[in-house]
Amino acid sequence: MKRILKAVFICILMAVVSAEADQQTRVTDSKPDTVWEKLSDGLELGFFHSPQPSETGDSMIRVLRIDPACYQLRLLNASASKKGRPLSAKEWCRQNGLVAAINASMYQADLKASVSLMRTKSHINNPRLSKDMAILAFDRNSPDVPLVKIIDRQCEDFKAWEKNYKTLIQSIRMISCEGKNVWAQQTQKWSTAAMAVDSLGRVLFIHVGSPYSTHDVIDILKKLPLSIDRAMYVEGGPQAQLYINIGTHEYEFVGSYKLEIEENVNSLFSRPIPNVVGISLRKD
Numbered sequence: 001m002k003r004i005l006k007a008v009f010i011c012i013l014m015a016v017v018s019a020e021a022d023q024q025t026r027v028t029d030s031k032p033d034t035v036w037e038k039l040s041d042g043l044e045l046g047f048f049h050s051p052q053p054s055e056t057g058d059s060m061i062r063v064l065r066i067d068p069a070c071y072q073l074r075l076l077n078a079s080a081s082k083k084g085r086p087l088s089a090k091e092w093c094r095q096n097g098l099v100a101a102i103n104a105s106m107y108q109a110d111l112k113a114s115v116s117l118m119r120t121k122s123h124i125n126n127p128r129l130s131k132d133m134a135i136l137a138f139d140r141n142s143p144d145v146p147l148v149k150i151i152d153r154q155c156e157d158f159k160a161w162e163k164n165y166k167t168l169i170q171s172i173r174m175i176s177c178e179g180k181n182v183w184a185q186q187t188q189k190w191s192t193a194a195m196a197v198d199s200l201g202r203v204l205f206i207h208v209g210s211p212y213s214t215h216d217v218i219d220i221l222k223k224l225p226l227s228i229d230r231a232m233y234v235e236g237g238p239q240a241q242l243y244i245n246i247g248t249h250e251y252e253f254v255g256s257y258k259l260e261i262e263e264n265v266n267s268l269f270s271r272p273i274p275n276v277v278g279i280s281l282r283k284d
Contacts, residue, residue, distance in 0.1 A: 016026040035225075039246050042070025045273045050210070050220050055189075057210030061224065062253050064100055064205040064244060065198075068147040071279040075104055075167050079112040086111055086272035089243035090252055098278035100244040103193045103235035104204040105171045105275060112274045116170035125275065129158075133182075134173035134232035135275070136195060137165035137284050147207065150230040152195050154176035169277070175231040179216040183233075186223045191255025192217050193240035195277065196231035204228065205277075207242035207253040211279070232279075240271050 036044045048061040066073075075094055078084035089101040091212030105114045116130035116164060121139065135151040135158060145164045155177040175192060176182050189211035196204040204226065208217055214233060221228060234240075255271045 004023060013247065017167060022111060028197055036065070039244070039249050039250075042067030043246065045244065045249075046226075048224050050208075050212075051223050052212075052220055054210035054212060057140075059210050060208075061220065062207045062209075062251075063224075063226065063271055064102075064240065064242065065205040066100075066279055067275045068138070068201065068203055068204065068282075070282055071099065072282045072284075073148060073167070074098065074278045075112050075118070075120050075169060076101075076276050076278060077104075077112070077118070077120075077123060077216040078123045079125050084112075086274040087274055088270035088272055088278055089241045090245075091272075092278060093243055093245060096278065098280055100205065101244070101276040101278035102167055102195065102207070102242045103240060103273055103275070104277045105234050106236075107274050111272075112168070114275055115117055118169050118275065119162040119167070121166035130170060132170050132172050133176075134230070135162075135172055136171070137161065137167065139166040141166060142163055146187060146201055146233050148197060148201065148203050150195075150228060151231055172233040173230075174214070174233050175222070175228055177230060179222075179229075181215065181222065183218055189213050190237040191240045191254065192233070193235040193242060194220075194221075194233050196226070196228045199227040199229050204221045204231075206231075207240065207255075209253055211256070235273070239273055241268070241273070 035048060036046045038044050044065040046063040050059040050061055053059045076096060078086050086092045107114055114126045114134050117128060118125040133153045137151055138148045140147060141164050151158055151161050173182055191211060192208040194206040196206060198204060237257050242253045244251040
């Protein structure tokens with residue numbers, strides 16, 4: 001009889017533990033923001049497991065979420081001075097007092113000029129407006145416009161918007177003003193760096209170290225709890241990087257091609273890049 005009562009007690013205990021575990025799972029699943037790590041006021045770092053596993057690498061999506069009311073964006077160019085030279089994102093941060101930096105855009109063979117329009121109030125890196133549809137705009141001239149905006153030339157008049165901002169960076173659109181994946185599927189796969197603005201106007205610096213096609217990266221981002229409004233591609237392959245350092249936290253994420261990851265993951269390192277978008281604590 002004692003054995004029977006003991007067995008019944010064990011079964012009841014296991015059922016209670018199982019129910020509590022199920023409840024904890026439901027609570028965790030209902031709070032997607034638990035993946036965000038607060039670095040400081042207005043700055044969070046998110047680590048997301050991709051819903052689509054990569055063939056190699058860790059399949060992680062890293063996202064730095066920035067409140068532009070707390071942090072101001074800055075475009076830095078090697079072309080802005082005669083002695084300017086490409087630096088890694090980490091070096092750009094250290095030399096300019098930045099909290100974080102990511103690739104500003106793809107660049108040309110001279111290792112200085114962006115492939116499309118890129119300018120600040122004081123420096124023009126590339127004056128040419130290309131066919132690309134996305135333009136990151138910040139350093140506003142009027143309080144009546146968003147602090148940071150990705151202008152979509154398909155649904156907005158760029159000439160009307162450009163006068164509102166001192167800094168403009170043109171690149172390839174990933175998610176349109178209609179929320180669509182506008183990148184055709186391809187066989188090539190590589191790491192990706194991207195920038196986005198979410199539905200609340202926060203800026204996202206996105207780094208995907210594992211190799212995916214860009215079309216698949218966009219589909220993955222749309223499935224994550226990021227509320228992306230618009231997004232643009234800024235770099236791929238070994239040059240794609242994101243660096244963060246607020247003193248108590250330091251992170252450096254670098255990119256690669258699929259072949260490099262398969263051959264020797266330890267060979268990955270941050271490479272010099274000529275243009276970055278960085279952030280610093282807003283003083284105004």
